[in-house]
Amino acid sequence: MPKIEVDKEFCKSCGLCTVQCPKKIIKIGNVVNSKGYNIAEQTDESQCTGCKLCAIVCPDMAIVVYK
Amino acid sequence: MSKEFIKGNEAIAEAAVRAGCRFFAGYPITPQNDIPEYLSKRLFEVGGNFIQGESEVASVNMVFGVAATGIRSMTSSSGPGLALKAEGISNLAGARVPSVVVNVARGGPAIGTILTAQQDYLSATKAPAPGGFKCFVLAPATVQEAADLVYEAFDIADKYRTPVYVLADGMTGNMMEVVELPPMRELSELPSKDDWRVNKLEQDGNFRSISSYSPTAEGLQEMNEASEAMYQQWDKEEQRWEAFMMDDAEYVVTGYGSSGRIAKSAVKELRAQGIKAGLIRPITLVPFPKDAFDQIDYGRIKEIFVAEMSIPAQYADDVRWATKSKLEIISVLTSGGVILETEAIVDAVKERV
Amino acid sequence: MNVVYGSPSFTSEVMGTGYCPGCGHGTVHKLLAEVVEELSVREKTVLCYPIGCAGLGGGWTNLNTLSCAHGRAGAVATAVKKTNQDNVIIAYQGDGDLAAIGMAETMHAANRGENITVIFINNTNFGMTGGQMAPTTLIGQKATTSPDGRDLERHGAPFKMAELIAKLEAPKFVGRYAVHDAKNAIKTKAAIKKGLQMQLDKKGYSFIEVLSVCPTNWKKNPLDSAKYIDEVVSKTYPLGVYKDVE
Numbered sequence: 001m002p003k004i005e006v007d008k009e010f011c012k013s014c015g016l017c018t019v020q021c022p023k024k025i026i027k028i029g030n031v032v033n034s035k036g037y038n039i040a041e042q043t044d045e046s047q048c049t050g051c052k053l054c055a056i057v058c059p060d061m062a063i064v065v066y067k
Numbered sequence: 068m069s070k071e072f073i074k075g076n077e078a079i080a081e082a083a084v085r086a087g088c089r090f091f092a093g094y095p096i097t098p099q100n101d102i103p104e105y106l107s108k109r110l111f112e113v114g115g116n117f118i119q120g121e122s123e124v125a126s127v128n129m130v131f132g133v134a135a136t137g138i139r140s141m142t143s144s145s146g147p148g149l150a151l152k153a154e155g156i157s158n159l160a161g162a163r164v165p166s167v168v169v170n171v172a173r174g175g176p177a178i179g180t181i182l183t184a185q186q187d188y189l190s191a192t193k194a195p196a197p198g199g200f201k202c203f204v205l206a207p208a209t210v211q212e213a214a215d216l217v218y219e220a221f222d223i224a225d226k227y228r229t230p231v232y233v234l235a236d237g238m239t240g241n242m243m244e245v246v247e248l249p250p251m252r253e254l255s256e257l258p259s260k261d262d263w264r265v266n267k268l269e270q271d272g273n274f275r276s277i278s279s280y281s282p283t284a285e286g287l288q289e290m291n292e293a294s295e296a297m298y299q300q301w302d303k304e305e306q307r308w309e310a311f312m313m314d315d316a317e318y319v320v321t322g323y324g325s326s327g328r329i330a331k332s333a334v335k336e337l338r339a340q341g342i343k344a345g346l347i348r349p350i351t352l353v354p355f356p357k358d359a360f361d362q363i364d365y366g367r368i369k370e371i372f373v374a375e376m377s378i379p380a381q382y383a384d385d386v387r388w389a390t391k392s393k394l395e396i397i398s399v400l401t402s403g404g405v406i407l408e409t410e411a412i413v414d415a416v417k418e419r420v
Numbered sequence: 421m422n423v424v425y426g427s428p429s430f431t432s433e434v435m436g437t438g439y440c441p442g443c444g445h446g447t448v449h450k451l452l453a454e455v456v457e458e459l460s461v462r463e464k465t466v467l468c469y470p471i472g473c474a475g476l477g478g479g480w481t482n483l484n485t486l487s488c489a490h491g492r493a494g495a496v497a498t499a500v501k502k503t504n505q506d507n508v509i510i511a512y513q514g515d516g517d518l519a520a521i522g523m524a525e526t527m528h529a530a531n532r533g534e535n536i537t538v539i540f541i542n543n544t545n546f547g548m549t550g551g552q553m554a555p556t557t558l559i560g561q562k563a564t565t566s567p568d569g570r571d572l573e574r575h576g577a578p579f580k581m582a583e584l585i586a587k588l589e590a591p592k593f594v595g596r597y598a599v600h601d602a603k604n605a606i607k608t609k610a611a612i613k614k615g616l617q618m619q620l621d622k623k624g625y626s627f628i629e630v631l632s633v634c635p636t637n638w639k640k641n642p643l644d645s646a647k648y649i650d651e652v653v654s655k656t657y658p659l660g661v662y663k664d665v666e
Contacts, residue, residue, distance in 0.1 A: 001421075002421075002424075003421070009436060010436045012440075012441035012442070013441055014441040014442035014635075014642035014643075015442075015641075015642055015643050016442060016600070016601075016642060016643070016646065019601075019643060019646075020601060020602050037441070050424055052424060052425040052602075053602035054602075055425040055426075056425070056602040056605050056606060057447065057599075057600075057601055057602040057605055058447070058450075059437070059439065059441075059442060059443055059444060059445070059446030059447040059450070059599075060436060060437055060439075060446050061426075061427050061437075061446070061450050063425070064423055064425065064426040064427075065423070065424050065425040065426070066421040066422065066423060066424065067421060067422060067424045089503070090499070090503050092499060116499075116502050116503050118498070118499055118502065120495065120528075121495070121524050121525065121528040122524055122525075124492065124495075124524075124525075125492065125494075125495035125524065125525050125528065126495075128488065128489055128492035128495045128496050128499075128525075129495050129496065129498065129499030130499070131486075131488070131489075131492075131496060132468065132486060132488075132495075132496035132497070132499045132500040133499045133500060133502075133503045135486055135500075136466075136500055136503065136504050136507075138503055154489050155489060155492070158488075158489050162487065265466055265484050265485070265486050266464065266466050266484060266500075266504055266507050267463075267484070268462070268463055268484065273482065274479075274481075274482045274483050274484050274485065275484050275485075276479065276484070276485045276486075276487065277485070277486050277487065278485070278486075278487030279487065280475075280487050282479075
C-alpha cells in the first residue's frame, strides 16, 4: 500500500501538502518538532494513492513517498 | 629573448599573456585603453577569452568567476574605474580568488583628469573597499618593470590565492621604452588548481563553494584570521624595494612608481653635484618595505624627501610610520596630472644642504 | 515498498533549508537538484548564487557554488561559461538582485545570449532585508518602503522581466512559471530541465522566471500566499512561455 513519511525536522507546517492531497488525508497534526512547528501527518494511510503531489509541492523535501 | 620598443600598457598586456593569463574583462577608461584593446585580439590568438564588460562592476565580477575556475585572469582600469571595481576586489580578496588587477592611475578626486597621477595610493594599499582586507600591491617604475611585475603578479596570486594589485600610472602606461619581454609560459607548467577550483567536486563528492561569506560569526573570523596570517607572511618574506646609493647617503629621497624613477634621477643629479643623496624606492607597497627604512642610519640622516604625484600627500604617511617619526618629512608634491620635475626634488634637497 | 519520491541523492540530509515556511525557494532548489540528477550533470554544474534569500540555497543543493556580489550573477555566469564551455552554468537570482541592482548585468547577459540558464525567483519584494519594495512589487502592494502601496506615478510600473528578456534578439527560451502548487511545480521543473538540456545541446540562453510566495513579508500564511499568486500576482505576471526558438 502506498504511503508517505514526513520528516519531522524538515517539516515547517506550511500546509501546502494538505490542500494538494486529492484525498484530503494530510493535515497539520499535534506533534511539534524541535523548531516548534506542528508537523504534517497522514490521517488515513489506506486511502493514499502514492500520487506524489504532496511531496512535489513541499518546499522542504520533508515528504518521502512509498509505493 | 628579444627586445621590443613597446608602450607600457601593451607591455603589461603582453606580459600577462606570457604569464599564462587567458581571460581579461575590462571597460574603457583612459589612460589604460591599450590594455583591453591589445588583449581583445591577442587573447584569442592563444586560445583565451576577452570580454568587454557592460561596466567596471561587471568586468571585475567576470574575473571573479573565471579566476574561480582556475584560469589566470586579469582586469585593468584607472582611478574612478577602480572605485567601481572595489566591491568586486573585496570579493576576490574575501573569497581568496587569485587574480590580477591593474590600475593605470590618473588624477582625482572623482573623474579628475585622464592625465597621470599617484592619487590612489591609499585606496590601493589601505582600503580598496569596506571590510578590511589587503591586496598584494606592486608598483612598477618603468615599462620594463611593469612587464616584469605583471608577469610575476600571476605567480604571487597563485601562491597565496589572493588578488594582486599592480599600481602603475598613466606615465608608465603610456610611455614607450625598449623592453625585454619575459618568455611565454606553458599552461601545463602552471600550478594545478584542482584542489580548489569551483568547477570540480571535492574528492569525497561534496560540493565546493567559493565565497567571501560565512554563515557563522566564528567562521568569518577564521577566514579573516587566515588572511591576516597571509599578510604577516608577506611582511616577513615579500617586502621588496630598490635602494640606490644609500650606503653613505646623508640625504634620503623616496618615492614609488614614476615618482621613484624621477627621484632616482634627482639622486644621480645631486651626486653629480657632490651631494650625498640616496634613494629608497618601494617595489611592493603591500607589504610595505619597512625593513628598508629600518636600515636607515638615523644618526646620520635627519630628514627624508618624499616625492609623490598626489596632493594631499598619501605615501608620505607610510614613510612617517616606517621611519617611526624619527625623520622630518619634506614632501615634494604635484597633483592632478602635473608631472613631478627632477629639479623640484634636487632643489628641495639643496635648500637643506 | 519502494521510494517513489524523495530527496535527490545529493541534497543535504542534515541541514534542511533556511527558508520560511512555504517559501518557493526551497521548492525551486529541489526541482533544480532533481533536474541536475536526472541529467547526470552534477560534476559539471556551477551555481552562481546571489545576495538575498536566494543565496541561502548554496549549501543545501550540494552543488558547486560561486557566491556572487549583489546583482552580478549574470556577469559571472557569462564569463564562467565563455571560458568553461563544458560546464553547466546556472545563475540563480531573486528580484532585488536580478531586476534592481543587477539590471545591467541581467540585460547584457541576456543580450549576449551566452549559453547559460537564468532562474529568476520573483516574490515581488526584497525578502531577506525585510520586505522592501522591489522593481517587481505590484501596483498597490504594500512594502516596508512603500507603506501606502506601490503607486504608478510615484514608483513607476513593475518590471516584467520575462517579457523584457523575450524582446531581446539573443535569448532562446523565456518563460514564467510558479511553484505554489504541484501542477505548476511540475511545469517549472520541465522548464528548468529544458533550459539545462539546451545548455548541453549548445542551443543558447534560457530565462526561467518563477513566481514565488513570500508569506513572511506578504504577511499572509502560506496557503493564503499561494492563493494570492493565483488571484493577484499572476494577473500582473501572467504565466506561460514568452519565447521558444529552440
